[in-house]
Amino acid sequence: MATSPSTERRTAAGLLWTPFAALIKLIDLPMRAVQRLIGERRMAYVFLLPNLLFFSLFVFVPLIVNVVFSVTGGAALFPSERPFVGTGQYAYLFDCGSFLDPNSCREDHFWRGVANTARFTLFQVVAMVLFSLVTAVVLNMRIKARGFFRAVYFFPVLLSPVVVALTWKWILQRDGLLNAGITALGGERILFFVDPSWAMFWAVFVSIWAHMGFYTLILLAGLQAIPADLYEAAEMDATPRWRAFWCITLPLLWPNMVVVIVLALIKGVQTFDEVFVLTGGGPGTATLMVVQYIYETAFSNQVQNFGLAAAASVVLGVVLFTLTLAQLAASRRKDA
């Protein structure tokens, strides 16, 4: 007997559904038992439990292990084999003649990392907010191919930081694309990764290029949330454009700006992969960031100092925690 196409589709769907139905039944039985035991209200925790277990395993446990490492010494990997040193690692990190002069510190690399990260973050955040704001304002205007440009600016966000850094390295290295262009125009090659100022400049530039799309998106959403009739009212009030931007756009966009600033700050403090692949922290220690210091101290130096790296991680963690609290506060104020 011939079967109709719709019957075949039903059969195929049935075949696919059968194992799912069996699986659901299999889960259903013990879940019913658990629900009877603990009550319907507490079932939410049962559903949260699997993820919580994974989260604990990969976040909470390493966090605790890290703190344990930071108060122990030696080169052993297992905490039980590591001697307790108390706040010794922290005291070593903070042993400085002047915190403004890394050379006066016992662990000068850490403080160079701190200084570089601070400088990187400062320039990156200021430039990022400015460029993102200008881009968002332009992309919010009625320009041709607006959708295309919005996609173009967001596209780098989708790329892996390593891919971004490698791409720019090919462009900026001694025999890279940029120098080829400069020499073709009769100029002299510039050794971007040899000059400390150029290296920091490009580290900041590449970071902005890679992440600006994300912050632009946040600001664009903020701009689009400003009711159009406010601008019409401003137009009726004979408000010059610059004043409308200064007195209407900026204040109403400020909650989004705060979110962008804090997120960019957090991202800046965490910077590692892009700069590491692009400059390797060089020349010398000119672009060495805190996270790179932690990585090298723990894993790539000849003497692997897990304790010191863990202590530096805790210090960085405190800074990030503070910034995250600021971000949460800013988000709450934005939603209020």
Next chain:
Amino acid sequence: MAQLTLSGITKSFGTTTVIHGVDLKVEDGEFVVFVGPSGCGKSTLLRIIAGLEEVTSGMIAIDGEDVSRLPASERGLAMVFQSYALYPHMSVYKNMAFALENMGLKTPDIDQRVRRAATMLRLTDYLDRKPKALSGGQRQRVAIGRAIVRDPKIFLFDEPLSNLDAELRVATRKELAGLHAELGGTMIYVTHDQVEAMTLADRIVVLQGGRIEQIGTPLDLYNAPDNLFVAGFIGSPRMNLLPARISGPGTVAVGEDGQVVETGIVAPLKPGATVTLGIRPEHIALAKNGEAGLTMTIDLVERLGGESYLYGSAPGLPQITVRLDGQTSHGRGDSVTIRLPIAHQHVFNEAGKAMGRQ
């Protein structure tokens, strides 16, 4: 205060024309209301006058000066928006002072103007508050205050009461009428609510499909609607519009059973021609014993205390609404005969145009 002239105003969005050659003259100090159903183009016309929409063709003149190509900021008009459009981060004072700062006025002048408007609108106690801390009616008053302080040539109102509840709408409507009397400014007001239009306007402009259907005083429109649309739109409850045929000299037959109703048509229509007989609910009376009229069965009675509404039906006719003074004893299912006084009848030809009376 100023006079406004619209000549052949047309507005198209792409291939769609939404305003079709509107001509209108608004006199100095006049309160004109644009009224019509949603999508009739009344707000678009207001925005064209404001300069927030470009005109496709035609001319807008204020006091004789062509402002068609001037931006909104240079037309010297003020607009009160449906959404109020108050700057949410600024205080009431700052909202009202903002335009004056743009004009470059000195602080004492700004302060004097803002406080005068605030006193007029009973906003003095709220000057330091942000808009979110105000009620809908107070926000509306701030929006009006923002317009008043500028001393504009013309006030434009885009459905300013539509976000208010019924009670507040009535109160604010009265305030607006008082304000017009006090300021004496030229005001153009857009609404879809014909009660607002009737109560506020010196003249009403009825719009439909981007065209003016009729311009006139509220009572002109009520007493002598030019066409079926205006007849149905102006008046609440709406006019009863009964399909009919000319049955003889001065008479029409209505409904399936061809009940003959006397009317005062003078237009030369042949017997059998289709017309529409219009009469307002308040002009219908119940026939006394033996009086001729139209028979209908009551479907619903609404007793409001001071007045009652009968909703009835007759074969082949749409629902007929009758307004009676006082508290009627009639009930659902009763059969009543209604009189349609000739003096209050409106007769429209097949094209929907009003026909003359004897």
